Amino acid sequence: MLHHLLFMFLFLFLLLLQPPTITSLSQEGFYLHQFKLSLDDPSSSLSTWNNNRDQTPCTWSGITCDDNKTVTKINLSNFNLFGPLPTSILCRLTNLTTLILTNNSINQTLPLDISLCTSLTHLDLSQNLLTGTLPHTLSNLPNLRYLDLTANNFSGEIPNSFGKFQKLEVISLVYNLLDSSIPASLGNVTTLKTLNLSYNPFQPSHIPPEIGNLTNLEILWLSSCNLVGVIPDSFRNLKKLSVFDLSMNNLEGSIPSSLTEMTSLKQIELYNNSLSGELPAGMSNLTLLRLIDVSMNSIGGVIPDELCRLPLESLNLYENRFSGELPASIADSPNLYEFKIFTNLLTGELPENLGKNGPLIWFDVSNNKFSGKIPASLCEKGALEELLMIHNSFSGEIPESLGRCRTLARVRLGFNRLSGDVPVGLWGLPHVYLLELVDNSFSGSIAKTIGGAGNLSLLTLSNNNFSGVIPEEIGRLENLLEFSGGNNKFNSSLPESIVNLSQLGILDLHNNNLSGELPKGIQSLKKLNELNLANNEIAGKIPQEIGSMSVLNFLDLSNNRFSGNVPLSLQNLKLNQLNLSYNSLSGEIPPLMAKDMYRDSFIGNPGLCGDLKGLCDKGEGKSTNFVWLLRTIFIVAALVLVFGVIWFYFKYMNIKKGRSIDKTKWTLMSFHKLGFGEDEVLNCLDEDNVIGSGSSGKVYKVVLKNGEAVAVKKIWGGVRVETEGGDIEKNQFQDNAFDAEVETLGKIRHKNIVKLWCCCTTRDCKLLVYEYMPNGSLGDMLHSSKGGLLDWPTRYKIALDAAEGLSYLHHDCVPPIVHRDVKSNNILLDEEFGARVADFGVAKVVESNGKGTKSMSVIAGSCGYIAPEYAYTLRVNEKSDIYSFGVVILELVTGRKPVDPEFGEKDLVMWACNTLDQKGVDHVLDSRLDSCFKEEICKVLNIGLMCTSPLPINRPAMRRVVKMLLEVGGTDSQTKSSQKAGKLSPYYYDDASDHGSVA
Template identity: 75%
Template sequence: MRKAELGIVVIYLETLVTLVACLNQEGLYLYELKQSLDDPESRLSSWNPRDSTPCNWYGVTCTNTSVTALDLSDTNVGGPFPGGILCRLPNLSWVNLFNNSINETLTEEISLCGSLLHLDLSQNLLSGPLPRALPGLPRLRYLDLSGNNLSGPIPESYGSFPSLEVLSLVSNLLQGPIPPSLGNLTSLKMLNLSYNPFVPSLIPDTLGNLTNLQVLWLTQCNLVGLIPDTLGNLLHLQDLDLALNDLYGPIPPSIVRLTTLRQIELYNNSLSGDLPPGLGNLTNLRLLDASMNHLTGPIPHDLCSLPLESLNLYENRFQGTLPPSIANSPYLYELRLFGNRLSGPLPQNLGSNSPLRWLDLSSNQFWGPLPPTLCRMGALEELLVIYNLLSGDIPPTLATCQTLTRVRLGFNRFSGEVPSGIWGLPHVYLLELVDNSFSGSISRTIAGAGNLSLLILSKNNFSGPIPDEVGWLDNLVEFSAADNSFTGPLPDSIVNLAQLGILDFHNNRLSGVLPKGIRSWKKLNDLNLANNQIGGTIPEEIAALSVLNFLDLSRNRFSGRVPTGLQNLKLNQLNLSYNRLSGELPRMLAKDMYRSSFIGNPGLCVDLKGLCDGRGQEKSVGYVWLLRTIFVVATLVFFVGVVWFYFRYRNFRDAKRAIDKSKWTLMSFHKLGFSEDEILNCLDEDNVIGSGSSGKVYKVVLSSGEVVAVKKIWGGVKKEVESGDVEKGRVQDNAFDTEVETLGKIRHKNIVKLWCCCTTRDCKLLVYEYMPNGSLGDLLHGSKGGLLDWPTRYKIAVDAAEGLSYLHHDCVPPIVHRDVKSNNILLDGDFGARVADFGVAKAVETTPKGTKSMSVIAGSCGYIAPEYAYTLRVNEKSDIYSFGVVMLELVTGRRSVDPEFGEKDLVKWVCTTLDQKGVDHLIDSRLDSCFKEEICKAFNIGLMCTSPLPINRPSMRRVVKMLQEVGTENQTKPAKKDGKLSPYYYDDASDHGSVA
């Protein structure tokens, strides 16, 4: 046994001697490096210890057999940074470990690598502080630590690098201010500190000393104050990016001295004043993005004479006209000026000299015709000019622009016939011509518009029949053509539109009958054919449209009976008035609340005032006699017993009831099919379905079979802090009044319906529609969370988003919910979502100084937007953040706060886990992996909504649009520009004020 062990030792020693004899010293160091790293893909398999030198190994470069460079980028190796090993290589000058899994902290021993010129550790998992001794590397010229988890402040010593030319610390967790000592790095050519959560601080004036600087990127660095005038000293600067901060004041005039500038990005700040005169001196400028500020004045003529490629000045306060010289820019491909106060005609040669791709001039006061040259170079994709005073015909040249995808000409003064080629453009998915004076008919060439999803033609002078070719548009989701003069019947082919969600042709001259086969409209939500001349019967198959929410067939020539199946639909609005309907109404519709839905139909007979004066001669005498006999007998038999029971137990009954019916006041907000007595009789403990510090919630089954939910609130009691709630000092009376005031005046399919309220001195009742599936929070985080598959969760997200979008964009003034959370999203029997609990909602009325601030915080832990906690400023962005948290709950299946997160909430936990482990560790394991692509898209929407900067959060209207696109088309992902996000993925502003 001992001989065997001795033999093994001998073999090991012989092997070691052989390796030492074969591999030189630097090779041994690198082999030791291999042993210290994880290499799951065996990318270092060529590192063979039997070689004499490592010079032929993967990623190794030698000069005269000495290692000078090591490039292991994108190899997926992991482990701590091997500084102690690498620094033993005397001539090593180049180290590139980009995009790996190098983790732990950077130790001070890295300062021993005295020969290093280039160090790239970007896109790894490094954490902890920046090494203070790193500036001790005398030859270092390039340092990139971007995309890690480094934290703490930038050490003051980082201003003492003797030879540094590139410093990039993008996308870390660095705090503290930007140190003024960085102004000592006079050899620096590129400084990129973007996307770090620095404390609010000024741009150091000393950065003006970096006279060799070519690139300065300080995007989203929490910068405040003025842009220092000293930046005008950076005479070699080519790219200046100060976007996504809170800078204010004017753009310094000294910036026009930077004649080498090619790109200026100042978007999403609070800059004011005019664009500085002399911008025409920047003869190399290709991109200027100063959008979403408060800039004023005219657009300088000398700016528009530059060879620009992209000009984004949207959402400012510019006035004046558009300089004709803008059309002379030979490289201009993007021009976005919407949301200003510009007027005058458009340059008629715009697009003739440049490959124009994106043109958005919406929400200005431009007048005159569209330039015929917009698509001369054949590149135009988006033409957005809504809300202007433009007039004339659509230029025929646009009919041949095959690259167009979005055309929005609405809310102008255009006239004439639409060129036939426009109808059939193959890539257009949105064609909006609403509120103009267009005439003529829809051309049969529309058959070629295979990508068309939204066709919006309302409020024009279109006429003629609807062509059969419309039925070939398989992707059509909305067809709105109200307030025109279309004639003839709806084509039979229209039933082929399986994706159709909205069909609106009210106020036209349509005739004929409804086509057969409308049951194929499985996704139809809104059908409005009011005020036409359509006849025939209302088909029974209309009851198969299970998601139908709005049905208006009023003022037509429909006859026959009302389909029985209509009573099974969950309609938010029903209007069949002023037709020729006859017979008796279905039982569930023969209620007072539906009276106005059926007036003007003389043949209908039901005991509702205004619909039928009596039961007429149709009732047989025998039936009446039998009914009276039964009544008399019943009266004689039970009269004595009933009277005795009443007097005997009246006092007992009244004592048992805590509610005196005689003192109740009823306020209804819809037509009711019940009385307050019917509600009060059911408020016993057997019907309680929920309770809290404010009161109880009862399930009440009415005599008609309908079910309602009743919230009983005791007056005069302060609301205590419940689990997750942080609102303090609110009185329940205020919450009740707010709920009644808000829900009493709004109507939407995704807002919980408040039927009525009942009040007395000591108690208040709110009567809502009943939601069989309870709240999203209880269901998602309870034992039945597995029932919510991804399609159901997606439907809930869309419904809730549409409800909030209605509050933000369609209510005047807008309403902010202030307590959006999963427990305040209720689910009906089909898992349709309703936004509920408006006890702390506020109408947003802006003051001259901005948005009104509140005296207390309202909301729930984990859902409160970070800026709301310290500014108390009420606006829609707070709701959007809370909705984003709900989106993350739907994707992850996690609660907004959880002991597992420690001191973090769901948003912070998601961001940390995403960076460290990836998205696969975040998706709820109960969800089917086949939906992963759609889930990831929804997850990205949740991240956008929970952006720490309110200005980065999309509007709810934009959120609805993005959610609707999930699963139906590939979304355009944010482009990256040398490692940083391009500003052009913020598309929200282009969809303001209209259907999208």
């Protein structure tokens, strides 16, 4: 009896110890509670998983039960869960048919015992952090119909066992790190309807012809899979296929005629391959075809008339070798919204009714040999947004109807034979941001309606016959970045309102008939980088205030009627080009400009004097020569004395410090015209002038004799090690960093890239001489006590400047350059807080084949800035830089470092996302920023989050980032979607490539 009572007491005691949330739960509820405890839930998304009013978990978030209150479905999409997948727990839910955990942070490997979840029909683990190889046991799931492992970090091969799936209909392994080849065994899964394997770094391999056995297949997406060879003829068996995408591979040969037997096709994408031949005959069989994109191949011949009679919505044939005339039947297409055939050999006239029947949105026929008039019906349906017709032989006038097309955003009609007046309405279209009319024969004047073009950023009118007065209304264009109207007949003076264009970077009106004086207040154009007013009749004095335009580096006022002195303030500018020749200037040249590099900049001004040959050189007799001789002797003697004192001082200091630098063995390589020699630099490399140091060396501030300052990076030969043969060899990393910096900065020129003046080398030491940045690096400024000095307008300017610098590297350099170490400490600030991208020691060029650079042997970059996929693959491309720049944006918005002990194991990106979800945006933004800018700051924050997307495919290109930042700074700008309407692909890769871009 006592024994029985003791047992009962012990049982009650243990029962009391059990958590109340578990005691009343069913067995399945208990399993799910264990599942919750095995994961990190920082957003408390599983907070309802403690409700014990019912004995089952059927009311919990993300849980679905059947009529018997048995769990059948778990959908925890976007719950922000962290940790490994506890399949040993989940597989105890014997009736679980659906498991969806998309867009979380499920990590580690996918366990082999996933095969124990035998009731599963739907498994979606996409957009997580799973690593390792694909479990070969997955095919043991007898009922599985849907398998989505997209956007993880799976590596290795696709197991051959995947050919044993019994009921699988959908398999998506898009954007992983699979690096073997596509197994032929997949051709055995005849139940498949969707096969998505795109964006994996497979080894070069052929398409398995066994794929043609998948007679139920509806979607085949093998984009960017490193496929080679020809398209298998066995694909003729895919009668149910509607989406056929083999784009961005290395396929060759012709498009097989068997494609015309795939009669269910709605979408064909074969762009960016090496296909040749002609389009196959029999395209009229594809009666459901809506989209065809075979661009960027070598396909030739004529465009078949039967192709144009299909119900097409999107036709992309650009960058091929098509010839002949465009079939007139294309004008009859009732659904055509995208028509891009640029860069071919097409001739003749465009069909007269083009656009009359179809709602054209994107129209690009550039770089062909078209002639005749522009069809007046292009905007008949009122939907046209992009009209690109550059580099053809179009003639006649611009149709008046285009002046009423208020949807237009991008107009490029340059390099044709167009003439007449531009329609008044076209000047003032409200959404146009690019209007390019260069190299035609247009006449007339700029209409006053241009004041209504509030979104206009680029206005290029050069090389035409425009005349008349530039209207005051142009001063309303708050978003205007460039106004180029050289080689026209504009007259009168520049409008006073032009000083209101606060965003203007380029003003080029050379070779016109402009007169009057420069408008007052021109110094308010703080972002002006280029001012070219050469060959006009502008008079008056050159304003002293021009010297305060800190970013101006191109100034050409030659062949005008300017008079008075050369403003002393001009020597404050960092000019790459200066030309004040052939005016009526007089007086002394500013002393810092009395250099041979500027001599041609001042010729043709009879009253101008200075210490330059050819200026004031009229022969003033022997007395003048004698004075000059005495002056020269005095200067030489003084220099010898100063040099001797300095030499003695440094010789003494070098002996004292136990090291000496042999200056006679230095080799100087310059990249700009220099006003100094290597001795001036070498003599100032002492510890008192050190302003920074890093792994590769030290950085010194050197003040030159002319008062200017430069920054000098000294890179020593590195660590030396003794080899087996007794030889001594240097650490190759330092040499590589130096060579990369010289190779990159020596050939690029941009206002937002730090300028490399020259380099000096000797056997044991290398020097890089840069322009000096008085405000140091963004990282030092932002994360120090001075961070409060950076108000929001300044931070926004820094973000935009840095973005433009990176956009130049990615889009305007040939080949493109990937920086690989974008961070706030590598963004330097000038005296006006203008930003320059610096430190190109690990920069790489992108291979011309468009596949990005090859794998690196080590990870380059800094902690907190490295893109997730780079750390796994060591493969680098522009998307890696974009991620790093996104982190910089988050630093500017939050004021926090990329890695901070406060974040725990997270970084700034993860902290920002979690804090936004849990506490809201106010807890993310830097409290030092004025709240009146909150809306603008939030927009920039969103750009930073886009740039730091874990999927490179979702990160915008740098050119797009620049445009989005500009739109944030504008008042009336609206962000346009980059998503193409009507695309059927499950994902759309927008690389933001801008054919023939002006920017």
